Amino acid sequence: MTEEPKATLSAPPAGARCAIHPALDAQATCQGCGNPMCASCAEQGAVAICPACRQRTFETGPFPYTREHWSLDGLLSLCLSRFKAHYRVLMLVCGVGILATWVIAAAGILITFRLDPSHGTHLGKHGALFLQGFANVVQTLCQLGCELLAIGVSLDVLEGRPTGVDAALARLRRFPAAVLQLAVIYAGVAALAGLLYVLVRVVVSSRATAASLPLLVLGAAIVAVPAIYAGLGIMFALPELMHEPASSPLSALQRSFQIASGKRWAVFGIALLCGLIGCSGLLFCCVGVFATLPLATLLYCALFLTLKNHTPRGQSESANPYWHV
Ligand SMILES: [Zn+2]
Ligand SMILES: [Zn+2]
Numbered sequence: 001m002t003e004e005p006k007a008t009l010s011a012p013p014a015g016a017r018c019a020i021h022p023a024l025d026a027q028a029t030c031q032g033c034g035n036p037m038c039a040s041c042a043e044q045g046a047v048a049i050c051p052a053c054r055q056r057t058f059e060t061g062p063f064p065y066t067r068e069h070w071s072l073d074g075l076l077s078l079c080l081s082r083f084k085a086h087y088r089v090l091m092l093v094c095g096v097g098i099l100a101t102w103v104i105a106a107a108g109i110l111i112t113f114r115l116d117p118s119h120g121t122h123l124g125k126h127g128a129l130f131l132q133g134f135a136n137v138v139q140t141l142c143q144l145g146c147e148l149l150a151i152g153v154s155l156d157v158l159e160g161r162p163t164g165v166d167a168a169l170a171r172l173r174r175f176p177a178a179v180l181q182l183a184v185i186y187a188g189v190a191a192l193a194g195l196l197y198v199l200v201r202v203v204v205s206s207r208a209t210a211a212s213l214p215l216l217v218l219g220a221a222i223v224a225v226p227a228i229y230a231g232l233g234i235m236f237a238l239p240e241l242m243h244e245p246a247s248s249p250l251s252a253l254q255r256s257f258q259i260a261s262g263k264r265w266a267v268f269g270i271a272l273l274c275g276l277i278g279c280s281g282l283l284f285c286c287v288g289v290f291a292t293l294p295l296a297t298l299l300y301c302a303l304f305l306t307l308k309n310h311t312p313r314g315q316s317e318s319a320n321p322y323w324h325v
Pocket of ligand 2 (some may be wrong): 018019020021024037038039040041
């Protein structure tokens with residue numbers, strides 16, 4: 001919130017008029033396009049870039065927000081501008097993912113139905129169960145691959161890198177690491193579920209019927225609170241894995257915890273908002289998800305970048321024109 005801006009602005013040529021407001025005298029020169037700007041365009045000397053350049057960089061420039069400087073309003077308008085500027089590649093990548101997930105889910109249901117022992121199959125109950133499990137694993141892996149693609153393209157769009165099919169497919173290099181990371185997360189979930197199971201068994205076997213229900217609720221809360229805490233902590237593990245090509249599954253999990261640390265309410269709120277945006281597409285005969293899912297992914301990745309980036313030490317607000325957008 002310091003005021004020390006005017007020193008960074010370059011003076012306009014003598015007698016120059018504002019490029020956007022020709023009736024007004026120019027007070028500074030835009031450092032983006034070189035056009036003269038009036039006091040209002042330069043926000044009384046607070047910004048060094050004209051509104052047109054700000055709008056343009058807002059659509060395609062580097063990611064503007066940091067952990068110290070961001071707002072939900074800013075994130076939403078940034079995601080909307082970037083979505084408008086890159087909707088084709090975003091919708092293509094997410095759309096392929098959605099379609100693949102649907103197809104595999106349908107195939108899984110069909111296989112399960114066809115192999116149902118009551119329909120006279122020769123596989124038997126165990127064979128059918130095995131095939132169903134196999135279908136689930138394939139679906140999970142396919143979904144993970146699609147998530148990698150969607151997150152990778154979203155990060156490219158948000159950080160102003162060129163996007164394309166090649167760049168998107170190159171992202172799949174992180175697939176083995178992502179599978180390993182998912183296995184670690186599943187192991188954690190299984191451990192928590194095991195803990196809950198043991199708790200339930202203990203409560204049920206204690207036969208203290210009057211006290212058992214509150215005890216069970218207490219037990220569930222004891223498991224649920226750290227589960228939600230840890231769940232919010234690992235929310236950025238996949239984007240981190242994509243963002244840092246050299247990171248390992250475990251180091252990305254650890255870094256995700258650091259990124260979410262101290263910001264869990266913001267993460268919780270925006271995760272909820274992403275879920276709402278993503279699901280709102282289902283209201284429009286399901287096809288809406290082809291637009292709302294990429295937008296939700298963009299917002300999720302934008303939050304990741306915001307909380308990961310730090311404002312350089314000693315940099316004043318005037319150094320970053322986006323903070324005024
Ligand atoms: Zn300009
Ligand atoms: Zn002007």
